[in-house]
Amino acid sequence: MVMGHGVGGRDRPGGRLDAEAAAHVATTLQALATPSRLLILTELRQGPRPVTELAEAVGMEQSAVSHQLRLLRNLGLVTGTRAGRSIVYSLYDNHVAQLLDEAIYHSEHLRLGLADRPDAVG
C-alpha cells in the first residue's frame, strides 16, 4: 500500500515560482541529480541499510557513500539511526520514495534527445 496524499492530483498543478522557492526546489532536486546518490537512494528504497552494505551494493567506497549520506541527511531525505556499531539509513518519509519513483518514471519516459532531435532551431 503506497498511501498517496490524495488521488494523484496536486492542489495547484503549475504555479509560478519565486526565486526563493526555486532555490529550495533546486536544492532538493540536486540531491537526486547524481548517479551515486540515485543509486544510494534507490537502494534505500528497498529498505533500511547500514553504510557498508550500501557501499557494497552501489559499488562505491565507504567514504564516498558517507559523504553523500551526510548531504542527503542535511537535506532531510534520509535518516540514520545507530544499531550496534552500524548506522542504519532509511529514506526519511514517503515523499522521498514517491519523488524518487516519479522522477525515475518520467525520466525513463523522456528518452533523452541528446542532439538527435530535429529541433526547429537553427
Next chain:
Amino acid sequence: MVMGHGVGGRDRPGGRLDAEAAAHVATTLQALATPSRLLILTELRQGPRPVTELAEAVGMEQSAVSHQLRLLRNLGLVTGTRAGRSIVYSLYDNHVAQLLDEAIYHSEHLRLGLADRPDAVG
C-alpha cells in the same frame, strides 16, 4: 483535469537502478536542479513563450536564458519553433509538466532539514 498516464500508480514503484539508468535519470534531474532552469520551466508551464519574454519573466539575461534553453532542448525537455523573428519555446510533453509539478510538490513538502534536524548520527 490533469490527465495522468494511468491512475496515479507506476508499474513498478521502486526497482533498483543499474549504473546506466542512474546516469540517465541523474542527467534528466540535473536539468531541473537549478533555480534558473526551474524558473524557466515553470514559466513555460504556463504556456509557450518566446525567449525575450522568458528572460524578462525570470529576470535573467537573454544570453543566459538561451544557454539554458539549449541544454533543456538537448535533453528533450523543451522545444522551440520559429514564429517570425521570435522562437517560441514550450515544454516538450506532459511528462515534463508532471515531473515538474511533482518535483515541486514533494520539495515543498520536504522542508529542508538543513542542519536543524536532530539526527541520530553524531
Next chain:
DNA sequence: AGAACGTATGAAGATGTCTTCATGAATACC
C-alpha cells in the same frame, strides 16, 4: 585498556557548471 570494526570528517585535486561578454546568424521592416 587494547584491538577490531563501522562510520564520519577534513583537506585537496580534478571536473563540471553557470553566468557574462562579445559576436554571429536569421528574420522582418523600411
Next chain:
DNA sequence: GGTATTCATGAAGACATCTTCATACGTTCT
C-alpha cells in the same frame, strides 16, 4: 540593400561538486 530585432554561440572566469586519501570518533569484545 541596409538596419533593427531576436536569438544562438563560443570563450573565459568564478564557483560548486565529487571522489580519494588520511585520519579521527564511537562501539563492541576480550
